[in-house]
Every structure is written in structure tokens, then in C-alpha cells.
Amino acid sequence: MKQAIQSGSPFRVTGEMAGVLLLALFIVVVLPLGLDTFRLNMVGKYLTYAFVALGLVLCWGSAGILSLGQGIFFGLGGYCMAMFLKLEASSPEATKIQSTPGIPDFMDWNQLTALPWFWEPFHSLTFSVVAVVAVPALLAFVVGLAMFKRRVGGVYFAIITQAFAAILTILIVGQQGYTGGINGITDLRTLKGWDIRTDEAKLVLYFVNAALLIGCILLCLYVRHSKLGRILVALRDKEDRVRFSGYDVANFKIFVFCFAAALSAVGGAMFTLQVGFMSPSFVGIVPSIEMVIYCAVGGRLSLLGAVYGTLLVNWAKTLLSESFPELWLFAMGALFIGVVMVFPNGLAGLYQQYLAPHVKRALSRGRTIAPAPASATTSAIVPPHTAAD
Amino acid sequence: MSNPTDYLLAVEGLTVSFDGFKAVNDLSFYVDANEIHVIIGPNGAGKTTVLDLICGRTRASGGSIKFRNKELTAMKEHEIVKAGVGRKFQNPSIYDDLTVFENLEISFPRGRSVFGALAFKRDAEVRDRVAEIAEMIFLTDHLDQRAEYLSHGQKQWLEIGMLLIQDPELLMLDEPVAGMSVNERKKTAELLNKIIQNRSVLVIEHDMKFVEDIAHRVTVLHQGKILSEGSMERVKNDPKVVEVYLGH
Numbered sequence: 280m281k282q283a284i285q286s287g288s289p290f291r292v293t294g295e296m297a298g299v300l301l302l303a304l305f306i307v308v309v310l311p312l313g314l315d316t317f318r319l320n321m322v323g324k325y326l327t328y329a330f331v332a333l334g335l336v337l338c339w340g341s342a343g344i345l346s347l348g349q350g351i352f353f354g355l356g357g358y359c360m361a362m363f364l365k366l367e368a369s370s371p372e373a374t375k376i377q378s379t380p381g382i383p384d385f386m387d388w389n390q391l392t393a394l395p396w397f398w399e400p401f402h403s404l405t406f407s408v409v410a411v412v413a414v415p416a417l418l419a420f421v422v423g424l425a426m427f428k429r430r431v432g433g434v435y436f437a438i439i440t441q442a443f444a445a446i447l448t449i450l451i452v453g454q455q456g457y458t459g460g461i462n463g464i465t466d467l468r469t470l471k472g473w474d475i476r477t478d479e480a481k482l483v484l485y486f487v488n489a490a491l492l493i494g495c496i497l498l499c500l501y502v503r504h505s506k507l508g509r510i511l512v513a514l515r516d517k518e519d520r521v522r523f524s525g526y527d528v529a530n531f532k533i534f535v536f537c538f539a540a541a542l543s544a545v546g547g548a549m550f551t552l553q554v555g556f557m558s559p560s561f562v563g564i565v566p567s568i569e570m571v572i573y574c575a576v577g578g579r580l581s582l583l584g585a586v587y588g589t590l591l592v593n594w595a596k597t598l599l600s601e602s603f604p605e606l607w608l609f610a611m612g613a614l615f616i617g618v619v620m621v622f623p624n625g626l627a628g629l630y631q632q633y634l635a636p637h638v639k640r641a642l643s644r645g646r647t648i649a650p651a652p653a654s655a656t657t658s659a660i661v662p663p664h665t666a667a668d
Numbered sequence: 669m670s671n672p673t674d675y676l677l678a679v680e681g682l683t684v685s686f687d688g689f690k691a692v693n694d695l696s697f698y699v700d701a702n703e704i705h706v707i708i709g710p711n712g713a714g715k716t717t718v719l720d721l722i723c724g725r726t727r728a729s730g731g732s733i734k735f736r737n738k739e740l741t742a743m744k745e746h747e748i749v750k751a752g753v754g755r756k757f758q759n760p761s762i763y764d765d766l767t768v769f770e771n772l773e774i775s776f777p778r779g780r781s782v783f784g785a786l787a788f789k790r791d792a793e794v795r796d797r798v799a800e801i802a803e804m805i806f807l808t809d810h811l812d813q814r815a816e817y818l819s820h821g822q823k824q825w826l827e828i829g830m831l832l833i834q835d836p837e838l839l840m841l842d843e844p845v846a847g848m849s850v851n852e853r854k855k856t857a858e859l860l861n862k863i864i865q866n867r868s869v870l871v872i873e874h875d876m877k878f879v880e881d882i883a884h885r886v887t888v889l890h891q892g893k894i895l896s897e898g899s900m901e902r903v904k905n906d907p908k909v910v911e912v913y914l915g916h
Contacts (some may be wrong), residue, residue, distance in 0.1 A: 506779055506788035509770050513763040520761040523723060524775045524830065525749035526785075534782045 298583050316478045323485040323553045326492055328353075329494055332544025332574040332585035333492075334533035334539030337551040339571070340579035341508060343515030343539045344432070347442030349543050349570050351447050352415035354562030355604050356544025358451075358458075359414055362398060363407035364467040364475075365459075381482035384466070385663035398457075406662065411548040430529070441564050448563040459632045462560025467551070475552060488549045490543045491585070495542055499582050502538065502604030511535055543570075561640060575618045577625050584627025591626070675867050677722070677838055678853065682731035691717045693729070693892040699838065701767035704860070704869045706879050708903075709889035710913050715872045716782075718889070719840050722870075723755040724748045735838065737899060738768030746780070758843050760823035766825060768807055771815050772798045775830040797833060804862065805829035806855065821852035824858065832863055839863070840870045845878050857881050872892045876914070888913060 310322055331349045339345045371381040379392045385396070400406045422443060426436055451458045459465070467475065474480060502508050514521040514528055522528045551557045560566065569592075578590020592614070600607045622629050672788045677699040684692045692714045707715050720726040722733055724745040733740040740748050749755075763771050776797060776884045779788035805825040810818065815826060824844060831839055844860070847852045853875070860869065860882055873879050877884065879900065886903045888895040891915070896906040903909055 317713050436712075502786070505786050506774070506790075507782065507785035509766060510785055513771075513774055516763045516765055517761050519725070519757070520763065520827075521774070521831075522745050523749055523755050523757075525746050525777060525780050525834065527744070527746045527781075530782050531785070582738060 295500060299500070302496070302583055302586060303489075303493050305335065306492070307486065311482075311485070316481060319485055320481045320516065320553060321592070321597065323481070323488050324550060325590050326488055326586075327546040327550040328570060328573055328588040328593065329492055329586045330495060330549070331543040331570045331576060332589045333495055333582055334542035335512070335571060335574040336579055336582050336585045337499060337502065338539035339574065340534050340581075340585075341503065341515065342532060344509040344532060344536060345437045345571070346440045346536065346539065346567075347437045347564070347571060348442075348444040348567050349539065350562045350564075350567035351440075351444050352540035352543035353550070353566075353570070354417060354447065354451075354507040354545040354557065354559070355415040355418065356411045357551040357561060358464065358547075359401070359407055359410040359544075359555035360548035360551040361464040361467060361472075362401040363468060364551065365464050366394075366398065366402055367470070368466060368468040372396065383459070383464070385459045385462070385464075386456055389457045394570060395457050408548075411544050415540045415547075416537045419537040420533060423536040424529075427529040427532040427536075432532075435470030441567070444562060444564050444567050448559045451559040451562065459558075461559060463556055463560070465556040465558075467555050470552070476555060481553065484549070484553050491545060491549065495545065496582055496586070499542075503582070507531065507534070569611070572615050575625055576614060578627025578630075580624055581627030584625055584630070588626055673700060676703075677870070678732075678734040679722070680732050680734070682718070682728055682733060684717060684726060684729050690746060691892050692721065693710065695892065696731075697887050697894065697897065699868050699870055700885075701837075701868055703883055704864055704867065704871065704882050704884045706871045706873055706883040706886050707889055708753060708873065708876075708879060708886060709895070712844055712891075713889040715889055716842055716890040717723060717892075719842055719870070719872065722748075723753060725755075732885065746760065749834065749836075750777075750780075752837035754831035754834050754839045754849075756827050756831055756839075756841045756844065758846070760820065760827050762818075762826050762830070764814065764821055765875060766815060768802070768818070769798055769811040771826055772801055772829055772833050775833045777834050790886045793907075801829045801833045804832065805859065816910065821848045821856075824848065824852075825856070828856075828863075836867065838868050838870060841872065842872045844871065845873065845875055853878060 306322075306326065311319055314322065315522050331353050332469075334352075335346070335349060341419060365383045369381060369383045374380045374382070374384065374387070377384065377387040379387055382391060384396050401410070422440075426432075431439065451463075452461045454460075469475060475484065510521060510526065510531055514526075514531060518528055521531075547557070547561070550561070573589040574585045575587065575588070576592050578584030594610075595610070596607055599610055618625060624631070672865065675698040679698070680696045682692055682695040683690060695714075697705075709715055717726060721728050722735075722740065724740065724747075726881065728741050735748075735751055735753060738751060740751070740753070743751065750805065756848075763774070766774070773790065773794060776794055778794075779785045798811070799808070802811055805828060807818075807822060807826060807829065815823065818826060828841070828844065841860075845856050847865060848856060857878060858873075863869075870911075871879075871882070883900050885898065886900050887897045888903055888909050895912065896903050896909045904914065
């Protein structure tokens with residue numbers, strides 16, 4: 280029994296897998312059956328934010344590194360995708376009324392006469408898909424290297440990520456001719472000739488997005504269950520102890536920051552594909568903080584909690600802003616205060632505290648053979664907030 | 669620069685100043701292989717600073733620290749650990765949110781790079797070693813417990829265990845028995861005597877009874893300088909030591 284627990288508690292792993300399966304069932308079967316295409320596309324949009332929330336669970340929840348600039352990476356991923364789609368939509372035939380045909384419309388409006396050099400490689404889909412992940416990860420690497428090697432952390436790090444989010448927004452808005460400015464990159468039409476604006480395409484993209492999300496959850500689970508996952512928790516707790524146990528702490532922080540950035544970027548790219556545009560309003564400080572709230576409401580220690588939190592907050596946002604648009608911001612503020620003061624481990628924490636014991640009892644009643652008592656002893660010594668996933 | 673020495677650790681002319689205040693001033697001492705060397709001294713003598721300097725937590729303003737003739741002052745913390753120096757902090761410094769097993773496993777000297785840690789497998793070697801250390805530090809029955817719920821003494825042992833699993837050649841302990849019950853103290857002395865096989869130990873301690881039990885050699889620090897050095901017997905009878913430290 281002891282051996283089984285030390286090799287990574289099989290029950291907890293299967294319990295987690297059951298949770299992932301349940302979530303998969305919910306977003307792949309229940310939601311598509313219960314919602315019309317318009318609403319389903321909206322849920323698909325919400326789910327792209329869930330990628331960011333997953334990254335925050337690892338970066339903030341596990342390692343204790345609060346980034347208030349995840350919109351940067353979401354946006355960069357989205358822009359990389361949008362650049363490819365925009366180039367495809369700007370064929371010389373489609374843009375023959377422009378003074379310079381064959382370049383994106385906003386460039387033409389801004390008196391550009393040739394495609395800027397950094398746009399050129401985005402003619403290739405392969406390059407664009409690689410760039411979706413690589414560009415944000417590279418930026419995260421540079422920022423992480425500069426910050427973590429100098430041992431900048433905590434609030435200072437959070438503020439610096441905010442500054443980066445502000446800088447990137449200003450850059451995008453200011454360089455209208457190269458980036459589409461405040462409007463972003465709009466009027467995206469086809470992906471390798473496949474029209475992404477049809478209902479059918481939206482349905483397909485929803486499922487692609489859902490599959491990617493499940494894949495990313497599994498990847499996160501792998502990272503969390505590896506020794507690296509435990510080192511992240513350890514350095515949140517006692518950074519010096521980890522350092523004086525022979526680890527270069529900065530490298531681990533850089534890794535988790537890049538990993539979170541790459542996840543956010545996948546979400547951003549899927550956002551562009553499903554919503555059909557990308558703009559600086561998803562890059563700046565406000566969206567970045569909103570993304571942290573999604574994660575906090577769901578539970579920053581729980582991967583699945585963060586996904587449900589993202590869905591719930593966005594659903595509430597849509598509902599409220601459809602009926603009382605002016606109330607949304609207040610509601611969100613109240614939500615954040617509530618999370619911080621009343622349930623710091625979010626929905627997942629509440630679940631672990633109040634529901635999980637009943638669920639476990641019901642499950643073990645259903646089983647007749649031995650493993651149940653073993654799991655009961657492990658869960659008894661693991662308080663709610665660590666077993667939150 | 670200076671000549672190679674036979675000592676495991678050779679500290680020479682070590683100086684560190686914080687805004688002009690010299691916490692450690694031109695300090696030299698040596699630690700032999702397989703020696704238990706205890707540093708004692710009144711509060712503010714610079715004892716903990718010396719350990720901080722050796723393990724790289726504080727950077728020296730001058731002087732040299734040679735470990736097996738390798739200069740430590742220019743190395744990064746994790747490199748010093750890899751060279752074979754382990755450090756225990758004054759307050760038990762363990763990972764509350766992890767189990768005792770996981771605490772020990774993290775200190776196991778394998779897979780210390782990012783990708784090494786990702787690919788790390790909890791194999792029989794790791795499990796056996798953790799079990800072996802757990803037995804030494806009296807925590808076999810607590811392996812699956814979260815470290816948060818250990819008693820103060822058990823936390824101290826756990827941290828010593830985390831260092832033992834690294835198998836350092838030089839083990840530095842900062843007040844290992846502070847805040848321990850008489851019984852725990854006795855067990856700790858027993859533990860230290862057991863673990864000094866094939867390694868040197870540098871200990872800071874206030875508890876004179878405990879120091880007498882374990883020390884091979886004692887260095888008395890006062891205001892960042894050495895006041896006296898030698899066997900416990902000699903140091904105890906040194907009038908200077910009695911005046912500034914033991915007399916009170």
C-alpha cells in the first residue's frame with residue numbers, strides 16, 4: 280500500500296483522468312448538443328481563454344509567479360495566425376482596387392507600397408503555425424531570462440509584465456501600417472482556401488479547439504506530475520532551499536513562464552480562427568487581468584477548475600453585458616474581491632472542501648475491492664488545496 | 669595565488685562588509701576531512717554570515733574560500749552544491765506542501781536540470797535511498813505525510829535528511845538543535861555522530877552541552893574575527909572566551 284502511494288498514488292491519477300474525461304464529455308458532447316451554432320461559437324471563444332488559464336495554473340498556482348501580462352502571449356499567438364490569414368485574404372485579385380494590390384488593406388490605407396519584411400514568411404502556413412508557439416515562447420524566454428536571472432520576482436515581476444502588456448499595445452496601435460493599429464487585423468476569410476466564416480467551419484474549429492484544449496490539459500498534467508512540477512511547488516514555498524539543493528532556480532521559472540506563454544498563444548491562434556479577427560484589445564493590461572480572474576475564480580491550483588472558471592466568468596459576462604452592460608465591470612470587481620477574501624482556492628477549492636468527500640464516499644461505496652481505503656488515507660492527509668485537481 | 673592545501677575547506681582572509689560594517693573581518697580557518705568543526709560565539713559574531721559566504725548566498729568582499737582546492741567565491745550557489753557542499757538553514761527550511769517522501773526526493777542528486785527534472789523517474793534506486801535516509805532521520809512512518817504537519821524537531825531532521833541524500837562532502841548546519849526538546853536533542857547528536865562517516869561537518873551551535881558532545885574542533889568568533897580556536901577543552905579555559913561568551 281505504501282509502495283503504491285509513493286509511486287504517485289494511482290487513485291489520484293485515475294481520479295484526475297476521470298475529471299478530464301468528464302470535462303471532455305461536457306465540451307465535446309453536451310455543449311454541441313445543447314447549444315446553437317452562434318452560442319457554441321461563443322463557448323469556443325471562451326475556451327480559447329482557458330488555454331491562458333491553464334498556463335496561469337502552472338505559472339501562478341504551482342510556481343507562485345503571477346504574470347499580469349498573459350494577454351501579450353495570447354495576442355502574439357493570435358496575431359501570428361491572423362497575419363497568415365490576412366495574407367491569404369489579400370491576394371492580388373481580391374485587392375485589385377487598392378493602389379498597391381496584393382498587400383493587406385490596412386497597409387494600403389497607410390500608404391505602404393510593399394509588404395514589410397517580417398510579414399513575408401507568414402505566406403507559409405507551416406511557418407505561421409510554428410511562429411504561433413515560437414514567437415511568444417521566445418519573448419517569454421527573453422523576459423524570463425532578464426528577470427529571473429536577476430532574481431526579480433513577486434510584485435515586481437507582475438508589474439513588469441503589466442508594463443510589457445502596455446508597451447506591446449502601444450506598439451501595435453502606433454504602428455498602424457504594419458499591424459492594423461487599433462482595429463487589429465480584420466476581414467479574415469479562408470485557411471488554405473477553406474472558408475472559416477461558415478457555420479460548418481465554425482463547428483469544425485470548435486472541435487479542433489476542444490481537442491487542443493484537452494491535449495494541453497494532459498500535457499499540463501504530465502508536467503505537474505513530473506519532478507519538475509514538484510520543484511515548482513517547492514520553489515514557491517522555499518526558493519532558497521531549492522537553490523541550495525543544487526538547482527538553478529531561474530531556469531525552472533523561465534521554463535514555466537515560457538510554457539504558460541506557449542499555451543496562451545495556442546489559445547490566441549484558435550481565437551483568431553474562430554472569431555475571425557485579432558486586435559490589441561486582447562493584448563493589453565485589462566484583458567490580461569481578466570484572464571487572471573478567470574483562473575482565480577476557477578481555482579489557481581486546479582487545471583480543470585481554471586477551465587470551468589473561464590467558462591463560468593465569460594458566460595456570466597455575456598449574460599450580464601447583454602442585459603445590463605454597465606453592471607459587468609462592477610460584477611467582475613466584486614467577483615475578484617469575493618475570490619480573494621472568501622474562497623482563495625476558487626471553485627475547485629470549494630469543490631474539494633464540500634463536495635469531494637461525498638463524491639469519494641459514493642464512489643468507494645460503489646466499489647467492493649480494496650483500493651478505496653488506501654485512497655481514503657491519502658486524501659485524509661492531503662488537505663483540500665493541494666489535491667485541488 | 670595561494671598554494672593548494674590538504675584541507676577539505678580552507679578559508680583564508682575572508683572579509684565581507686555591509687555598507688562599511690565588517691561582519692566578517694580577515695577570517696581564516698580550516699576544516700579537515702572527517703572533522704566535526706563547531707563555530708560558536710555571541711550573537712552578531714558573524715557565524716551565520718560565514719556559512720552564507722561559503723555556500724554562496726552572500727558574496728565575499730575579499731579573501732578566498734577553497735573547497736578541495738576549488739575556489740568557491742566565484743561559483744554560483746547550485747554549482748557549490750554540486751561541488752559537494754550542503755547547507756542547512758537555521759529555521760527548518762522544508763517544503764510544507766509536499767510530502768516527506770517528495771521533500772527527500774527533490775534533494776536526490778539526479779535530474780537537476782529543467783529537462784532532467786521533466787524526465788526524472790521515481791525508480792527503485794530513488795525509493796531505496798529515500799527509505800534509507802528516512803530511517804536514519806527517524807521519519808520512516810511519516811513518508812506520506814505532508815511536511816507541514818511534522819513537529820519542529822522532525823522538520824529539522826527532515827532538512828538534515830534532505831542534505832544527507834545529496835551526500836555532500838561538507839555538511840554545514842546552522843543551529844541544528846535550537847528549539848528541540850531534550851529527547852530530540854539527544855537523538856540529533858546520535859544522528860550527527862552517525863552521519864559524519866566520510867564527510868566533514870561545520871556546525872554553528874549555542875548549546876554548549878551539545879557542542880561538547882560532538883565537536884572535534886571549536887572556533888570562537890567575536891565581531892567577525894577569531895577569538896580562539898582548538899579543542900573544546902582548550903577553548904573553554906581560554907580567559908578571553910570566558911570573558912566575552914561563556915562567562916555570561
